Amino acid sequence: MADPMLSLEGVTAGYGQIQVLWGMDLVVHPGEVVALVGSNGAGKSTLLRTISGLLRPNAGTISFEGAEIGGAKPDAVLKAGIAHVPEGRRLFRGLTVRDNLMLGAYLRADREAIARDLETVFDLFPILRERQRQDATTLSGGEQQMCAVGRGIMSRPRLLMIDELSLGLSPRMVEHLGEALAALNKAGQTILLVEQDVMTAFDLSHRAYIIENGRVARGGASAELARDPTVSEAYLSI
Numbered sequence: 001m002a003d004p005m006l007s008l009e010g011v012t013a014g015y016g017q018i019q020v021l022w023g024m025d026l027v028v029h030p031g032e033v034v035a036l037v038g039s040n041g042a043g044k045s046t047l048l049r050t051i052s053g054l055l056r057p058n059a060g061t062i063s064f065e066g067a068e069i070g071g072a073k074p075d076a077v078l079k080a081g082i083a084h085v086p087e088g089r090r091l092f093r094g095l096t097v098r099d100n101l102m103l104g105a106y107l108r109a110d111r112e113a114i115a116r117d118l119e120t121v122f123d124l125f126p127i128l129r130e131r132q133r134q135d136a137t138t139l140s141g142g143e144q145q146m147c148a149v150g151r152g153i154m155s156r157p158r159l160l161m162i163d164e165l166s167l168g169l170s171p172r173m174v175e176h177l178g179e180a181l182a183a184l185n186k187a188g189q190t191i192l193l194v195e196q197d198v199m200t201a202f203d204l205s206h207r208a209y210i211i212e213n214g215r216v217a218r219g220g221a222s223a224e225l226a227r228d229p230t231v232s233e234a235y236l237s238i
């Protein structure tokens, strides 16, 4: 297999005196969809925040395409090619759908490619084309998630990280978003996903890591984890 795109070794991080991640090791290869699952408070969001530079690791290394990015500022991580779609979507009130999407491209200067990428987002989520002049925070929850994912795509990341894709959304909307992610991945997009619904996570990903108390408890092919009775007993109720 090719060298990992993203590789974490022994990453510890937390908030002030509270340590949340205790020596995390994981890899994401180019072209993969990798899911992080685990109970509330296990540290999945904290892990994404540490990768995207919102939190500084206390120890360990985070390398992306061969360069160390641990402790780099969020702008530098975005510039390096990692986009983070945060939990709760965080769209800007008072800005249209189109303006929220364009914010994803704020570090880019390639105007023609930006216009093409906006069309790609609209093709992926046609409802956003229809609603492009509407205040983004007036969209439904699922449409807001599309807009947040679209904003991530607009930075043209090599790694797209999405926190809690399905939270609060109807099964139909989750299916729709899942199809969009599968299409993006088929076109070459590498994706790291945090997903509280374990079966959705396994469905959407090639590989998954189960996180417990800030550590990787298990990792493997998603299809195998989904078939493993010890996994379903322990995690299907979370």
Ligand SMILES: Nc1ncnc2c1ncn2[C@@H]1O[C@H](COP(=O)(O)OP(=O)(O)OP(=O)(O)O)[C@@H](O)[C@H]1O
Binding pocket: 015, 018, 020, 038, 039, 040, 041, 042, 043, 044, 045, 046, 047, 196
């Ligand atoms: N800003 C913060 N300050 C202090 N502690 C925090 C902060 N954010 C998260 N934590 C704590 O870090 C731990 C891990 O939280 P995190 O959000 O990473 O978990 P998670 O696995 O993503 O779970 P969830 O699905 O509930 O978001 C929790 O104990 C949480 O209370």
